[in-house]
Amino acid sequence: MELYLDTSDVAAVRRLAPIFPLAGVTTNPSIIANGKKPLQVVLPELQEALGGKGRLFAQVMAAEAGKMVEDAQKLRAIISDLVVKVPVTAQGLAAIKLLKAEGIPTLGTAVYGAAQGLLAALAGAEYIAPYVNRLDAQGGDGIQTVKELQQLLKLHAPGTKVLAASFKTPRQALDCLLTGCESITLPLDVAEQMITAPAVTAAVEKFEQDWLTAFGMPGL
Numbered sequence: 136m137e138l139y140l141d142t143s144d145v146a147a148v149r150r151l152a153p154i155f156p157l158a159g160v161t162t163n164p165s166i167i168a169n170g171k172k173p174l175q176v177v178l179p180e181l182q183e184a185l186g187g188k189g190r191l192f193a194q195v196m197a198a199e200a201g202k203m204v205e206d207a208q209k210l211r212a213i214i215s216d217l218v219v220k221v222p223v224t225a226q227g228l229a230a231i232k233l234l235k236a237e238g239i240p241t242l243g244t245a246v247y248g249a250a251q252g253l254l255a256a257l258a259g260a261e262y263i264a265p266y267v268n269r270l271d272a273q274g275g276d277g278i279q280t281v282k283e284l285q286q287l288l289k290l291h292a293p294g295t296k297v298l299a300a301s302f303k304t305p306r307q308a309l310d311c312l313l314t315g316c317e318s319i320t321l322p323l324d325v326a327e328q329m330i331t332a333p334a335v336t337a338a339v340e341k342f343e344q345d346w347l348t349a350f351g352m353p354g355l
C-alpha cells in the first residue's frame with residue numbers, strides 16, 4: 136500500500152518520516168494557505184523533509200482546462216515529478232485528458248461519487264481521491280463509495296488507483312484499507328492518533344515504574 140501525509144507542515148513531515156512508511160505528501164490549496172508559505176518555498180522544503188524520496192502532490196487553482204494545464208506546468212517547474220491534483224469538474228476532466236497527453240501525472244480530486252471518479256480515471260488520471268469523511272458528513276457513505284470506485288476501476292480503468300482522502304479518525308482509515316484500498320492520505324492528527332494511544336503510554340510507564348521499584352535504577 137501507499138501511505139501519504141496530507142499536510143504542508145515541514146517540521147511534522149521531518150519528524151514522522153523516520154516513523155511512518157511514507158510514500159509522500161499530499162496537499163490542497165486550503166492546506167497550503169493554512170501554512171502561509173508560498174508553494175515555491177514549501178514544496179522543496181517538503182521534498183527535503185522526505186529525504187528526497189516520495190511523491191509530492193499539489194493542486195491547480197484555475198477553473199478552465201487550458202489554465203489548469205498552465206497551472207500544472209507551473210507546479211512541475213517547482214518539483215519536476217510532482218503529481219498534479221485536478222478537481223474533477225467538467226473542465227477538470229478536459230484538463231486531465233490534456234495533461235495525460237503531455238505525460239503529466241494527475242490525481243482527480245474533490246471526488247464525491249464513484250461515477251465522477253470513474254470518469255476521471257477514464258480521462259487518464261493516475262489516482263482518484265474520494266473524500267471519505269466529507270461524504271459521511273453530508274449523509275453519504277464514504278467507505279461504500281471507495282468500495283464501488285475500486286470495483287469500477289478494476290473493471291474499467293485498471294491503470295488508475297484510489298488514493299482515499301479526508302479522514303477524521305483512524306477507524307475511518309482502517310475501514311477504508313479493509314476494503315482493499317491501496318493508498319490513503321492522512322491528516323497529521325489522525326496519523327498521530329495511530330501511535331499515541333493513552334493506554335500504550337500508560338503500559339510503558341508501568342513497566343518502567345515496576346522496574347525502578349524492583350531494581351532501584353532505570354534501564355538494563
Ligand code: E4P
Nearest residue numbers: 141162163244264269300301
Ligand atoms: C484530498 O485530496 C483533500 O485534500 C483532503 O484530504 C480533504 O480533507 P478534509 O476533508 O479533511 O479537508
